[in-house]
Amino acid sequence: MKSTIRDVAKYANVSISTVSRVMNAPDTVVEEKRVKVLEAIEVLQYQPNGFARGLIYKKSDTLGVMIPDIENPYYAGLIRGMQDAAVMLNHSLMICNTDRDKKRTIAYVQTFFEKQVDGIIFTSDSLHEEYYEEMQRYRLPFVLASTNAPEYDIPSVDIDDEQGAYEAVKHLIELGHRRIGMISFPLGHTISGEPRYAGYKKALLEFGIVHNTDEIEFAEHRFEHAYEASERLFARCSELTAIFAASDEFAMGVISYLRDHGKSVPDRMSVIGFDNIRMAQMFIPKLTTIDQPTYDIGYRSVEKLHELITNGEVAVLREKLPHQLVIRESTRMI
Amino acid sequence: MKSTIRDVAKYANVSISTVSRVMNAPDTVVEEKRVKVLEAIEVLQYQPNGFARGLIYKKSDTLGVMIPDIENPYYAGLIRGMQDAAVMLNHSLMICNTDRDKKRTIAYVQTFFEKQVDGIIFTSDSLHEEYYEEMQRYRLPFVLASTNAPEYDIPSVDIDDEQGAYEAVKHLIELGHRRIGMISFPLGHTISGEPRYAGYKKALLEFGIVHNTDEIEFAEHRFEHAYEASERLFARCSELTAIFAASDEFAMGVISYLRDHGKSVPDRMSVIGFDNIRMAQMFIPKLTTIDQPTYDIGYRSVEKLHELITNGEVAVLREKLPHQLVIRESTRMI
Numbered sequence: 001m002k003s004t005i006r007d008v009a010k011y012a013n014v015s016i017s018t019v020s021r022v023m024n025a026p027d028t029v030v031e032e033k034r035v036k037v038l039e040a041i042e043v044l045q046y047q048p049n050g051f052a053r054g055l056i057y058k059k060s061d062t063l064g065v066m067i068p069d070i071e072n073p074y075y076a077g078l079i080r081g082m083q084d085a086a087v088m089l090n091h092s093l094m095i096c097n098t099d100r101d102k103k104r105t106i107a108y109v110q111t112f113f114e115k116q117v118d119g120i121i122f123t124s125d126s127l128h129e130e131y132y133e134e135m136q137r138y139r140l141p142f143v144l145a146s147t148n149a150p151e152y153d154i155p156s157v158d159i160d161d162e163q164g165a166y167e168a169v170k171h172l173i174e175l176g177h178r179r180i181g182m183i184s185f186p187l188g189h190t191i192s193g194e195p196r197y198a199g200y201k202k203a204l205l206e207f208g209i210v211h212n213t214d215e216i217e218f219a220e221h222r223f224e225h226a227y228e229a230s231e232r233l234f235a236r237c238s239e240l241t242a243i244f245a246a247s248d249e250f251a252m253g254v255i256s257y258l259r260d261h262g263k264s265v266p267d268r269m270s271v272i273g274f275d276n277i278r279m280a281q282m283f284i285p286k287l288t289t290i291d292q293p294t295y296d297i298g299y300r301s302v303e304k305l306h307e308l309i310t311n312g313e314v315a316v317l318r319e320k321l322p323h324q325l326v327i328r329e330s331t332r333m334i
Numbered sequence: 335m336k337s338t339i340r341d342v343a344k345y346a347n348v349s350i351s352t353v354s355r356v357m358n359a360p361d362t363v364v365e366e367k368r369v370k371v372l373e374a375i376e377v378l379q380y381q382p383n384g385f386a387r388g389l390i391y392k393k394s395d396t397l398g399v400m401i402p403d404i405e406n407p408y409y410a411g412l413i414r415g416m417q418d419a420a421v422m423l424n425h426s427l428m429i430c431n432t433d434r435d436k437k438r439t440i441a442y443v444q445t446f447f448e449k450q451v452d453g454i455i456f457t458s459d460s461l462h463e464e465y466y467e468e469m470q471r472y473r474l475p476f477v478l479a480s481t482n483a484p485e486y487d488i489p490s491v492d493i494d495d496e497q498g499a500y501e502a503v504k505h506l507i508e509l510g511h512r513r514i515g516m517i518s519f520p521l522g523h524t525i526s527g528e529p530r531y532a533g534y535k536k537a538l539l540e541f542g543i544v545h546n547t548d549e550i551e552f553a554e555h556r557f558e559h560a561y562e563a564s565e566r567l568f569a570r571c572s573e574l575t576a577i578f579a580a581s582d583e584f585a586m587g588v589i590s591y592l593r594d595h596g597k598s599v600p601d602r603m604s605v606i607g608f609d610n611i612r613m614a615q616m617f618i619p620k621l622t623t624i625d626q627p628t629y630d631i632g633y634r635s636v637e638k639l640h641e642l643i644t645n646g647e648v649a650v651l652r653e654k655l656p657h658q659l660v661i662r663e664s665t666r667m668i
Contacts, residue, residue, distance in 0.1 A: 021362075027394075027450070028355075028362055060361075062445065070417075070429075071410040071612065079404050083431050087438070092445045095404075095429040097417050104421070111396065111426045115449045116361070223616050252616050259618055278405065282557050282586050284593055284618050 003044040012040035023139075026114055042137060062092045063305060064112035064120040066105065069221065070097040073277045074247070074294065078123060078146060081298025089306050091118070100125055106134050113138040119305045121145050126190045127152065141308045145301035146294070147191045148318060155314045157300045157321065161191060164290040164323045165199025168272045169244050171288070171325055173207045176334040177242035177270060180204070181215040183229050183250045196246045196274065215240065219250055226253025234261075241269060241334055248273035248280045251287050255330065270331040285329035293321045337378040346374035357473075360448055376471060396426045397639060398446035398454040398474075400439065403555065404431040407611045408581070408628065412457060412480060415632025423640050425452070434459055440468050447472040453639045455479050460524045461486065475642045479635035480628070481525045482652060489648045491634045491655065495525060498624040498657045499533025502606045503578050505622070505659055507541045510668040511576035511604060514538070515549040517563050517584045530580045530608065549574065553584055560587025568595075575603060575668055582607035582614045585621055589664065604665040619663035627655050 009016045014033055021029050022037040029037070040046070065082060067075050079095065086093045094117060098105040109131070112120055119141040122131065127149040135142050144156035172180050182200050185193040197216070204211045217233040219225035226245065230253060234240070245251035251273030255265045265271050265285055273280060276291035300319060307314050343350045348367055355363050356371040363371070374380070399416060401409050413429065420427045428451060432439040443465070446454055454469065454476040461483040469476050478490035506514050516534050519527040531550070538545045551567040553559035560579065564587060568574070579585035585607030589599045599605050599619055607614060610625035634653060641648050 060448075062449065070404075070413050073407060073410075073613075076405040076407075079431065083404075083433070092442065093430065094449070095431075096427065097413065097429075099417070108426065114394075115396065115428070223612075256616060256618065278557075279613060282590060284590065 003046045005046070007044055008037065008040045008046045011044060012036040026116075038137065041139065060116040060118055061090060062094055062115065062117045063302065064108070064115070064117040065093050065095045066098050066108060066120065066122050066125075067095060068098055068100045068123065068125045070095070072221065072249070073279055074249075074275055075123070076278060077294030078298035078301075081295035081300075082121065082145075082302045083298075084295075085299040085302035085306075089302065091302070091306070093302075098125070102128065102130060105131055109134040109138065109140070113140060118309050119143070121301050121305055123147065123301075124191070127154065141305065143301050143305045143308060143314075146292075146297050153317060155304050155308060155317055155319075157297050157304060157319045158191070159292050159297070159323045160320050161195035162199040162202070164274065164292070165196035165244070165246070166203045167199075167323075167325050168274060168290050169200050169203035170207075171327070172242040172244065172270060172272060172331065173203060173209070175242075175270060175331060178209055179215070179237075179240045180209070180242045180244060181217070181233055181237055181240040183226050183233065183243060183245045183254055184216055184218050185246050186218050186220065192246060200244055219253070221249075223249050223253040223256070226250035227257045230254045230257035234258075242331070243269065243271045245271060245273050248275045248277045248283075248287055248289055250274075251289070251330065252279070252283055255283075255285070265330050266332040270334075272331050276326055280326075281328065288328045288331040289326050291324040291326045293323070296321050337380045339380070341378055342371065342374045342380045345378060346370040360450070372471070375473065394450040394452055395424060396428055396449065396451045397636065398442070398449070398451040399427050399429045400432050400442060400454065400456050400459075401429060402432055402434045402457065402459045404429070406555065406583070407613055408583075408609055409457070410612060411628030412632035412635075415629035415634075416455065416479075416636045417632075418629075419633040419636035419640075423636065425636070425640070427636075432459070436462065436464060439465055443468040443472065443474065447474060452643050453477070455635050455639055457481065457635075458525070461488065475639065477635050477639045477642060477648075480626075480631050487651060489638050489642060489651055489653075491631050491638060491653045492525070493626050493631070493657045494654050495529035496533040496536070498608065498626070499530035499578070499580070500537045501533075501657075501659050502608060502624050503534050503537035504540075505661070506576040506578065506604060506606060506665065507537060507543070509576075509604060509665060512543055513549070513571070513574045514543070514576045514578060515551070515567055515571055515574040517560050517567065517577060517579045517588055518550055518552050519580050520552050520554065526580060534578055553587070555583075557583045557587040557590075560584035561591045564588045564591035568592075576665070577603065577605045579605060579607050582609045582611045582617075582621055582623055584608075585623065585664065586613070586617055589617075589619070599664050600666040604668075606665050610660055614660075615662065622662045622665040623660055625658045625660045627657070630655050 009019045096108045124146040148156040187193045217229040219229040251271050273287045273289035276289045280287040343353045430442045458480040480492050482490040521527045551563040553563040585605050607621045607623035610623045614621040
């Protein structure tokens with residue numbers, strides 16, 4: 001039988017109004033009682049239904065957003081989309097930068113709970129078990145933006161990374177390239193690492209090109225890492241004519257490395273990126289890339305969280321938005 | 335005589351604990367009483383002193399940050415610095431994107447108050463009278479980062495924009511340039527507009543170069559605006575050999591325009607930017623620019639807000655951090 005707020009109050013040996021306050025204005029409840037109530041909620045798996053939730057929880061009309069690295073231009077488009085949807089739905093956004101640091105991420109979940117956010121958007125990082133448990137503990141509705149978690153039933157909005165990577169590499173092959181290197185995220189990155197590498201291999205396989213693991217190099221997150229990875233890759237593989245970079249920032253790092261070594265793009269090497277960040281069209285040469293609809297991912301993730309908060313469930317659990325090959329100047333026929 | 339919490343309670347006809355709750359956990363006080371208390375606070379100009387504030391206000395260890403346009407890479411460095419200082423001082427940051435929209439900015443002040451932030455950092459926009467009044471109304475301590483407000487005594491951290499612009503243009507003159515155009519922010523931008531234009535004029539004057547108002551064009555905020563402004567400027571002034579762009583994004587817009595019209599930088603035109611955003615050294619050519627210590631501005635602004643919250647005052651009201659000319663590839667001797 002589903003437990004009620006009365007059960008929680010009884011179990012924790014506090015009044016119903018204290019339970020309500022723990023969910024509504026936790027700062028006003030002393031630590032000791034608050035912990036007891038949270039424990040009771042957990043033990044009894046108490047979950048107010050959509051309607052009761054509205055009665056019990058006070059809506060703050062604020063959503064918490066977790067971003068791994070606010071300095072990375074990839075997130076700019078996402079945040080812009082979230083912002084516009086939030087304005088439309090009359091929510092405020094509170095954005096926190098986690099630096100992909102576990103302790104900090106978990107601390108922010110607690111902070112968000114204390115600030116009484118109505119829900120959380122968790123962006124672009126792997127959903128570690130600890131994060132999942134922490135959000136469950138506080139009963140905070142949350143959705144994943146630009147990431148997903150196959151192992152849990154959490155609403156998510158992102159793209160098909162493997163298919164995007166496949167199309168990027170196919171584009172290079174159709175331009176006549178056969179020796180195609182890759183600058184990849186570490187494969188441990190469940191979203192941008194493994195699936196994009198799988199797409200690269202799939203395209204090579206489909207066109208009967210032997211995949212040589214020498215022709216891939218790994219970079220952490222940033223321009224400078226890709227610049228250094230290029231140095232290692234080109235020292236090893238002198239016959240490459242094209243590079244699939246797993247992000248636009250990586251593509252810029254590759255192009256800068258080549259340019260610093262007297263090789264212009266696309267004359268001497270074709271380079272395709274991934275993401276279509278704002279800079280992709282400002283860069284010289286303008287980047288050929290796979291467009292991720294970051295604005296739409298941001299916008300939809302807020303709508304989805306709103307749906308989850310309002311209805312207690314979402315119509316579509318895992319939403320994949322369409323990506324698109326954008327051909328500009330950094331790739332050419334050979 | 336200074337008014338006390340007792341006076342406020344009496345004036346508002348509520349208990350002292352209600353006044354305390356309005357400051358501490360406003361969500362737990364019904365709207366009607368809350369408004370009465372806030373009015374009383376305003377009328378009596380009630381301001382708890384540093385020590386009493388600590389007793390009355392509950393510290394949330396959260397700081398609110400207002401950013402005008404999170405898509406603009408200029409803010410990335412600032413936010414990174416704020417983040418690091420916040421971690422060091424054990425604060426969480428809540429970041430909001432205002433879009434320079436007055437209604438939204440004012441709504442965020444209210445939201446921050448309700449979320450019980452300890453203070454606000456207001457970034458890089460003009461401090462309009464309405465903003466000032468709203469923050470006063472809620473007695474929220476705040477500091478200005480990358481902006482300042484000569485008309486109020488508000489702690490601020492920024493650079494000397496006029497001097498920075500002066501040094502940028504002086505660099506061009508020392509390279510032999512005499513016909514120097516400018517892509518400026520609208521002069522109504524009190525920080526990045528007027529002072530940078532003043533620095534440009536000052537340098538020309540000092541070297542006996544006649545300032546021709548034809549040689550300046552205005553752009554709003556972004557790359558594409560600068561691209562369009564370049565079109566207007568070069569259609570009018572064909573003899574320019576150098577451009578001072580009031581931001582790095584503007585410099586990239588100018589360089590892209592020139593490049594799309596067959597003129598390479600710096601061979602056919604020298605271009606200097608302003609800010610030294612992360613992209614400045616990724617761009618091709620790498621930008622010569624005026625480095626703003628954005629990380630330090632962010633870091634110091636959090637430290638300053640912490641000082642203000644802790645002590646009720648700051649040692650240095652208006653802090654100017656050092657900028658620096660960074661010579662890279664986009665300017666050359668003629």
